[in-house]
Amino acid sequence: MRHNFGAGPCILPQEVFKQASQAVLDFKDGLSILEMSHRSPEFEGVMAETTKLVKDLLNVPSGYSVLFLQGGASMQFAMVPMNLLPEGKTAAYLETGVWANKAIKEVKFFGQANIVASSKDANFNFIPKQYSIPEDSAYFHYTSNNTIYGTELFDVPQTKVPVVCDMSSDIMSRVIDVSKFDLIYAGAQKNIGPAGLTVVIVKDEILGKSGRAIPSMLDYKVHIDGGSMYNTPPVFAIYVAMLNLNWLKSKGGVAEIEKENKAKAQALYAEIDRNTLFKGTCAVEDRSIMNVCFVMENPELEKPFAKFADENGFEGLKGHRSVGGFRASIYNALPITSVHALIDLMQEFEEKHKS
Amino acid sequence: MRHNFGAGPCILPQEVFKQASQAVLDFKDGLSILEMSHRSPEFEGVMAETTKLVKDLLNVPSGYSVLFLQGGASMQFAMVPMNLLPEGKTAAYLETGVWANKAIKEVKFFGQANIVASSKDANFNFIPKQYSIPEDSAYFHYTSNNTIYGTELFDVPQTKVPVVCDMSSDIMSRVIDVSKFDLIYAGAQKNIGPAGLTVVIVKDEILGKSGRAIPSMLDYKVHIDGGSMYNTPPVFAIYVAMLNLNWLKSKGGVAEIEKENKAKAQALYAEIDRNTLFKGTCAVEDRSIMNVCFVMENPELEKPFAKFADENGFEGLKGHRSVGGFRASIYNALPITSVHALIDLMQEFEEKHKS
Numbered sequence: 284m285r286h287n288f289g290a291g292p293c294i295l296p297q298e299v300f301k302q303a304s305q306a307v308l309d310f311k312d313g314l315s316i317l318e319m320s321h322r323s324p325e326f327e328g329v330m331a332e333t334t335k336l337v338k339d340l341l342n343v344p345s346g347y348s349v350l351f352l353q354g355g356a357s358m359q360f361a362m363v364p365m366n367l368l369p370e371g372k373t374a375a376y377l378e379t380g381v382w383a384n385k386a387i388k389e390v391k392f393f394g395q396a397n398i399v400a401s402s403k404d405a406n407f408n409f410i411p412k413q414y415s416i417p418e419d420s421a422y423f424h425y426t427s428n429n430t431i432y433g434t435e436l437f438d439v440p441q442t443k444v445p446v447v448c449d450m451s452s453d454i455m456s457r458v459i460d461v462s463k464f465d466l467i468y469a470g471a472q473k474n475i476g477p478a479g480l481t482v483v484i485v486k487d488e489i490l491g492k493s494g495r496a497i498p499s500m501l502d503y504k505v506h507i508d509g510g511s512m513y514n515t516p517p518v519f520a521i522y523v524a525m526l527n528l529n530w531l532k533s534k535g536g537v538a539e540i541e542k543e544n545k546a547k548a549q550a551l552y553a554e555i556d557r558n559t560l561f562k563g564t565c566a567v568e569d570r571s572i573m574n575v576c577f578v579m580e581n582p583e584l585e586k587p588f589a590k591f592a593d594e595n596g597f598e599g600l601k602g603h604r605s606v607g608g609f610r611a612s613i614y615n616a617l618p619i620t621s622v623h624a625l626i627d628l629m630q631e632f633e634e635k636h637k638s
Numbered sequence: 639m640r641h642n643f644g645a646g647p648c649i650l651p652q653e654v655f656k657q658a659s660q661a662v663l664d665f666k667d668g669l670s671i672l673e674m675s676h677r678s679p680e681f682e683g684v685m686a687e688t689t690k691l692v693k694d695l696l697n698v699p700s701g702y703s704v705l706f707l708q709g710g711a712s713m714q715f716a717m718v719p720m721n722l723l724p725e726g727k728t729a730a731y732l733e734t735g736v737w738a739n740k741a742i743k744e745v746k747f748f749g750q751a752n753i754v755a756s757s758k759d760a761n762f763n764f765i766p767k768q769y770s771i772p773e774d775s776a777y778f779h780y781t782s783n784n785t786i787y788g789t790e791l792f793d794v795p796q797t798k799v800p801v802v803c804d805m806s807s808d809i810m811s812r813v814i815d816v817s818k819f820d821l822i823y824a825g826a827q828k829n830i831g832p833a834g835l836t837v838v839i840v841k842d843e844i845l846g847k848s849g850r851a852i853p854s855m856l857d858y859k860v861h862i863d864g865g866s867m868y869n870t871p872p873v874f875a876i877y878v879a880m881l882n883l884n885w886l887k888s889k890g891g892v893a894e895i896e897k898e899n900k901a902k903a904q905a906l907y908a909e910i911d912r913n914t915l916f917k918g919t920c921a922v923e924d925r926s927i928m929n930v931c932f933v934m935e936n937p938e939l940e941k942p943f944a945k946f947a948d949e950n951g952f953e954g955l956k957g958h959r960s961v962g963g964f965r966a967s968i969y970n971a972l973p974i975t976s977v978h979a980l981i982d983l984m985q986e987f988e989e990k991h992k993s
Binding site: 287317516 | 645648658660663668669710716825833873953
């Protein structure tokens with residue numbers, strides 16, 4: 284039995300793997316999903332169903348479009364200012380980690396980024412809370428979950444300017460109020476599907492106001508008009524996203540998975556706080572329910588614990604190099620039994636190494 | 639038995655489907671290829687092997703980089719001028735179809751496109767041959783195979799300016815001399831792998847000369863420096879490309895598949911020319927060995943033939959709306975037995991409908 288705590292591309296439900304595997308062999312009349320035309324009625328059905336699943340699961344209000352694009356969040360770092368930031372204008376950014384920082388760096392090609400707050404000096408181990416967003420900002424951008432540091436921003440910051448959010452690593456993990464956002468984007472490879480797909484949810488009325496001429500593939504309006512099929516979409520990734528979102532729906536949707544995710548996170552953080560060998564790395568009130576970062580009180584025990592975990596079938600527990608220690612990513616598809624197994628492992632390790 | 643003549647995403651070898659299906663269930667130690675970290679040694683091995691396969695199969699000279707990107711050829715329509723065309727300068731384009739035209743349209747965001755020749759007035763049913771490429775062009779761009787019209791440009795046009803080629807639908811189908819090109823790009827979904835992957839082969843020395851500040855994800859140099867892993871790559875699509883290129887290698891490589899492709903094309907064109915009911919749609923000397931377009935002498939027989947083909951398990955034979963009639967796409971993975979089956983079908987239909 285293996286437990287995949289990897290930060291992404293990450294575990295998806297076993298039944299999704301089975302269904303996807305079968306569709307690679309035979310999706311329809313003996314044809315593989317990999318050889319289906321994206322213009323076939325069958326794939327058009329997949330696209331329609333996947334779109335509907337995103338809308339239903341997140342309760343997307345009317346006036347918003349759901350897009351399936353390529354290039355990951357990194358491409359959105361450029362597409363957002365390209366589409367939303369008029370020449371020479373300023374957008375407000377909250378700097379909560381390396382990914383927020385990468386988003387900030389892409390703004391310079393289109394205008395200015397105003398970093399309204401940053402926790403960089405504390406190695407991003409908390410979410411800044413006291414800051415103001417200038418009302419003349421073209422938009423306010425933040426990262427809702429910081430995979431590297433294990434911090435998460437749960438309450439949408441209040442502002443009068445359009446809110447843009449990189450939700451790559453916590454979309455579909457908890458209930459959100461989409462109406463509070465003007466644009467949400469997410470690389471699919473955590474809670475949506477496999478790598479190679481990006482989901483964008485955009486309020487139609489904010490588009491077309493930058494005054495900038497935008498190449499077709501970088502223009503949200505072009506993709507809206509094309510129903511995410513302006514060009515050949517990543518057929519298989521969208522199909523697997525459909526399977527995975529159907530799994531989520533069958534589990535009771537986002538509200539139900541949120542309960543499970545919180546239960547998983549609470550159990551694991553409780554053990555980190557209780558266990559004499561481990562400690563958390565970030566501010567308790569900002570602890571992510573997706574990525575649980577922890578280190579050892581005695582750094583010399585890190586290698587032995589890593590080895591112990593590896594020998595027992597635990598994958599992907601190594602922390603990011605900029606934080607060190609360990610990171611347990613506990614996305615939607617990670618079963619609570621894997622979390623309990625990890626807790627058992629930590630307790631067993633404590634027994635062995637108690638001073 | 640089904641015969642998939644679809645124009646793309648298209649048929650891949652059956653053994654590739656089997657191997658890909660298995661890897662979705664169990665790629666390594668019970669983990670799916672869909673849940674593998676792109677930073678894992680296993681996937682780094684996949685990336686290295688796929689890169690080597692492209693280089694070996696196409697005999698890519700030193701001084702060139704092979705990149706695996708997202709966004710399809712359509713994204714390249716913009717990335718090419720963004721990276722290669724200095725502000726206000728002109729690039730030469732050969733207009734041989736709708737895709738060439740789409741590439742031309744994206745140039746205006748970065749400079750000017752000079753259409754050196756076009757076969758638009760003839761609905762792109764031939765490849766223009768008499769034209770000159772101004773020596774002060776930043777580059778010359780052409781489409782080597784035009785899927786919609788069934789035309790193909792076999793000899794690289796001679797010019798002193800850098801040559802850029804959209805090889806989406808004939809890359810890996812016949813031997814090419816990469817040293818004659820400065821940049822080759824191809825959406826993967828014909829002879830390389832599934833949709834959601836773009837292969838770029840670029841001569842390193844032509845980069846960094848546009849004088850333009852380029853967003854990271856749109857800058858070839860960033861992707862070269864990142865080894866196509868500046869951000870999360872489309873893991874599964876690259877893995878399937880590796881399987882497919884290994885299949886091609888095992889068949890004897892590009893020179894061997896070229897013989898087979900030519901045999902398939904010759905057999906089918908011979909039948910089109912012989913059969914009293916059918917006729918080809920484009921100039922004989924420009925006939926593509928990948929997409930064979932044909933119509934019926936009597937248009938009233940088109941629906942009955944389409945129905946007859948459908949009843950006999952033939953998929954994807956419908957011609958593009960701008961040409962009409964039929965299109966048999968006979969990419970690498972389409973077995974010659976499927977071509978023979980189509981020829982038999984055409985002969986059987988002729989017997990039934992002989993006047």
